[in-house]
Amino acid sequence: MKQTRSTNERPTTVRLQKLSWAFTQSAVLFGAIECGFFTAVAKNGDSAESIAEALGITVPNTQRMIVALLTLGLIERDGTGFRNAPDVARFLVQDQPSYAGAWVHWFHHQWGAWGELGQRLQATGEEKSLGFYTEGFTVEHARRYHQATASVGMGAARKFLREVDLTGRRKILDLGGGSGAYSIQAAKQYPEIEAVVLDLPEVVVVSRDFIAEHGVEEQVTAEACDFTSEPFPGGADVILMNSNLPQYSGEVIQSVVKKAFDALVPGGEMHICGEMVNEDWSGPLIPAMCAMHGALFQSTALPHTPTDCIGYFETAGFRDIQVREFIPDILQHITGRKPA
Numbered sequence: 472m473k474q475t476r477s478t479n480e481r482p483t484t485v486r487l488q489k490l491s492w493a494f495t496q497s498a499v500l501f502g503a504i505e506c507g508f509f510t511a512v513a514k515n516g517d518s519a520e521s522i523a524e525a526l527g528i529t530v531p532n533t534q535r536m537i538v539a540l541l542t543l544g545l546i547e548r549d550g551t552g553f554r555n556a557p558d559v560a561r562f563l564v565q566d567q568p569s570y571a572g573a574w575v576h577w578f579h580h581q582w583g584a585w586g587e588l589g590q591r592l593q594a595t596g597e598e599k600s601l602g603f604y605t606e607g608f609t610v611e612h613a614r615r616y617h618q619a620t621a622s623v624g625m626g627a628a629r630k631f632l633r634e635v636d637l638t639g640r641r642k643i644l645d646l647g648g649g650s651g652a653y654s655i656q657a658a659k660q661y662p663e664i665e666a667v668v669l670d671l672p673e674v675v676v677v678s679r680d681f682i683a684e685h686g687v688e689e690q691v692t693a694e695a696c697d698f699t700s701e702p703f704p705g706g707a708d709v710i711l712m713n714s715n716l717p718q719y720s721g722e723v724i725q726s727v728v729k730k731a732f733d734a735l736v737p738g739g740e741m742h743i744c745g746e747m748v749n750e751d752w753s754g755p756l757i758p759a760m761c762a763m764h765g766a767l768f769q770s771t772a773l774p775h776t777p778t779d780c781i782g783y784f785e786t787a788g789f790r791d792i793q794v795r796e797f798i799p800d801i802l803q804h805i806t807g808r809k810p811a
Contacts, residue, residue, distance in 0.1 A: 497578075499539045504576045508536060509545075509555050509563040517552040569626075573619040584767050591766055598771045613674045617650040621681065624652035627713070627798065631744065632660055634797075635806075637709060640664060644734070646698045646712040646727065649674060650681045651691060653711050658690035667704055669696035699723050703734040709742070710735060714802070716745025716780075717761040720771045725783045732787040738811040741789065747803040748774040755800040780805045 503509055506526055515525040523533035537553065540546040546553050555564065562571040584591070617624075637643075637657060643666035645654045654666035668678045668691065678693035694704070699719065703710075710731040716724065731741045746758035752774065762774035777794045780803075784792045789807025797804035 496543055499536070499543065500545070501576055501579045503536065503540060503545070504563060504572045507565060508540070509559050510565045512546055512553050512555050513560065513564045516546075516549065516554055519553075522553070569622070571622050574623050577616065577619040581767070588763070588767065591769070594766075594769055596769055598765075598769050608671070608673055610673045610676045613671070614677045614680075617674070617677050617681070621650045621652065624650050624714075625656060627744070627802075628652040628656035631713075631742075631797075631804075632656055634804075635742065637661055637664065640709050642707045643667070643709045643711060644669060644703055644707040644731075646710065646731075647715040648678065648693075648711070648713075651678045651693060652681075653713055654691045655682060655685045655687055658687040659685070662690075664690060666691045667707075668693040669698050669703070671695065671697070698730075699727055703730060705734060706736065707734060708736050708739040710739070711742050711744075713742070713744040714746075716743060716747065716775055717758065717764065718770070718772050720773050721775065721779060721783070723771070724775065724780075725786060728783045728789075729787040732789060732809055735809045737809055739809045740806060741784070741809075742804065742806045743780065744797050744802045744804045745775070745780070746801060747777050747780060750776050750778060752776070757801050777803055777805070 506528065508522070508526065511522045511525040515521040519533045519537055520530055522537075523530045526533070537546065541548070541553075545556055545559050547556055548554075554560070561569050563575065564570065565572065631653060638661070640661070641664060643654055643657060643664060645651065645666055645668045647670055648654055648668035649670060651666075651668045654668055657664050658666060668675065668682075670678060670693065672695040675693040675695050682688055682691045682693060696703075698712075712727065712731075719727070728741065728743075735741065746761045748754065748758045748762065752759075758774065762772070764770060765772040781792055781794060784805065784807040787807075788809070790810055792805065792807040794803055794805045796802075
């Protein structure tokens with residue numbers, strides 16, 4: 472809930488100064504990941520000196536990082552030493568299955584683009600459907616991205632399958648499925664299901680690698696397809712479109728949802744887990760920043776609210792439409808069924 476400010480309270484510059492320094496917080500996080508600081512804290516956190524020795528950096532620089540990380544709540548005091556905060560201990564300590572450092576650090580590559588936001592806001596060139604995906608996008612770029620996202624993607628897929636019962640379903644279309652995480656996990660849990668990942672030609676090369684790595688080639692395939700304009704394979708009773716909602720305009724999403732409705736067999740279902748902004752556009756933070764990509768890369772992408780998404784489903788003809796929180800403050804899950 473937003474705090475209301477007294478009309479007699481004199482504004483200061485403190486909030487604005489903190490925002491102007493916010494990029495330094497990301498820099499500290501990226502730097503800690505790059506040098507393995509959190510791993511050193513986990514293994515050698517009894518003193519600043521032992522952390523410095525483990526990392527091969529100076530004690531003064533270690534002390535500076537400790538002050539910054541304590542201030543950000545990323546590490547905590549532990550007697551005379553230090554320990555990682557719980558989320559850091561789970562996701563940013565190397566050599567453990569839950570390590571997500573590559574994904575958290577991934578956004579560092581956009582550092583320069585965000586620094587040019589003021590200039591890019593004033594750009595007047597023609598907007599493109601997928602922004603940076605349409606120029607200079609390569610298999611290697613796709614590989615780096617999906618290797619970074621795979622761990623969190625697989626985790627989200629397992630969560631999805633704990634919440635969505637696919638018993639009796641036979642064929643999934645996974646729109647923009649990337650690594651194929653949702654299809655791969657569904658195939659592991661439901662041996663009777665087959666799935667097709669539809670994505671850009673550069674991406675499906677990587678999708679096939681992940682599919683082979685998880686040993687589900689008999690159930691899961693990947694096909695090059697611009698799902699915004701090209702026809703879908705037939706016979707699906709489940710269609711997924713996850714974590715790519717803010718890359719498109721409402722017009723495009725409406726078209727995709729209608730195509731999905733038409734492609735589904737009667738009684739089939741569609742699921743979108745996407746970054747939606749609040750009805751009044753006041754956040755959450757990550758969906759709001761995702762929406763800014765339209766300005767960064769001259770994309771047609773726009774923010775979507777839950778009401779917008781319900782409208783896309785209703786217009787397409789879906790019934791039993793529901794929206795609920797999937798990942799707090801990041802992803803909402805909307806689903807609908809095609810009448811039998």
